[in-house]
Amino acid sequence: MSIDEMSPVPFYVQLADLLAKQIEDGTLKPRQPIPSEAYLQQTYGVSRGTVRAAVKLMRERGLVLTFAGRGTWVAEQK
Numbered sequence: 001m002s003i004d005e006m007s008p009v010p011f012y013v014q015l016a017d018l019l020a021k022q023i024e025d026g027t028l029k030p031r032q033p034i035p036s037e038a039y040l041q042q043t044y045g046v047s048r049g050t051v052r053a054a055v056k057l058m059r060e061r062g063l064v065l066t067f068a069g070r071g072t073w074v075a076e077q078k
Contacts, residue, residue, distance in 0.1 A: 003044050011046050012053035016061070018044070019054065023063055023074055030076045034064060 001021070003014050022028045035043070040051045055072055058064045066072045 003046060011050045012057060015040070015044055015046060015050060015054035016057040019058060020061070020063055023077070028074050030074050033071050033073050036071075 001018050003011055003018075007014065019028065019034065028034060034040075034055070037048055037051045037055075040046070040054075041048060055064065055066070059066060059072075063075055063077075064072050065075050
């Protein structure tokens with residue numbers, strides 16, 4: 001999976017959707033950290049701002065929790 005540069009959907013939404021799909025399929029498991037900002041930037045070819053916006057959107061969707069100094073973790077799904 002990758003970011004579609006020709007899509008009208010903003011990159012951060014595409015990235016959030018890709019990560020959400022990984023949570024759904026069990027690739028990213030509850031109570032485990034999501035990949036680092038640097039890893040996501042390199043893997044998907046996006047900027048740091050894009051990664052941060054995607055993580056913020058995922059937080060708003062209740063998919064992840066961010067803890068100061070500890071990173072962002074996959075939330076328990078209900």
